Amino acid sequence: MNSRVVISNIVRWVLLFFVQVFLLRNIGFYNLSAPFIYVLFVLALPFGIPNLLLYILAFGTGIVMDAFYDTLGVHATACAVLAFVRISFISVTVNRDGFDEPEPSLSGMGFKWFVLYSLLCIFFHHLVVFFLEAFRLNEIGYTLVRCLLSCIFTLFLVLLAQFIFYKRKSR
């Protein structure tokens, strides 16, 4: 059971890594929208994971992404924020003791919960990424527009992935 979870997460990480680095890195709409689908890995980690491990995994993923994006630290910081948002949101909305589902997913938690959950996490992650990238406040409007458009794009991809891979399992 436990090893199955570990292996499925590793496979997911590798898949998302390849999609992100070799496909999505080259996609953008007029410099306004850049999707970061790899956040799905952090979003879909099991509920029972210890906080420290979650932070280390998220931070590590961020560092790897930074290495390929040549922005050492930006994605790592954003992933730390993402982990915090994830922990806060889950502790508020999900009963701590009896998890019905092993991990957050669209089919297991319901459409509404999952959309809200991923939207919040993605928004804060992207906010940090774009502001650290711009690193100044005098183009705040442009940065916010980029952030919001990218949020929509990423959310769309995350939901798409969920529909493709998890729908069948729930039946």
Next chain:
Amino acid sequence: MRNLWIFLNRYNAFFFLIIFFVAGIILTVRNNAYQRSVTLNSTNGLVGAAYEHLNVVKRYLNLGMVNDSLAKENALLKTEILALRSIDSAKDVTVKDTLRNVQYTYLPAKVIKNSFTLRNNIITINKGRLDGIEPDMAVISPQQGVIGLVRDVSDHLATIRSLLHKDTRISVAIKKNNALGSLIWGDRNFDIRKAFVTDIPNHVKMSVGDTIVTSGAGEFPIGVPVGRVRKTNVSTGDNFLAAEITLFNDFSNLQYVYVIKNKYAAEQKALELNSKNDE
């Protein structure tokens, strides 16, 4: 100690966030050239800005005194320059009335009340009849450009009919070919950086960027720069050309002006009146 540990444990998510967030920021700033340069510059900029503000305050306290002395000095120098330039070499050496044949003298004056938002603008200055100012004297700006003509004079004050007035017409010329025209602010024009030169003869060639100077007819000395042509062939409805020009001087921040004393003004006026009567 145990309580502290419990406290840390309960909110461990937040403390982890702080640790990892700081680590991430440090990585970002240390490893990315752009972020590093920005942080260094903003700290430097902060210190520099503080010093600059301090200096501005210091300088401001002495500003009045400095301005007074500069205006005085400028007037002296300008008078000197004009004197050197206008020595009339054709004149008979036996003339005794002047040491040097100086036609124009500059009198510096401080603007007490400026006005530039109305249709007809009047400026008040702090020199009057006792300082030798008479009506219809020309007034120019210390930097570049014309201001207007003296209108009324009291003992210590005078008003100037600014160029931004519907009755003001100043004779000007295009510098490159000396073609005459008259400078007006123009009807329905509320832009204080813009004016019109009208009554330019039809055959005159002019182009955008030409310099406009005073022509020497009237009260203004010859060759005072006025502005630069911005648009040619503005339609006026008559047989003359008109040009839209950008003025060199800015009426909105006028502090000092020079009133020009023309030694032969009365003589010229009487003479011209005579000639007109004979026509």
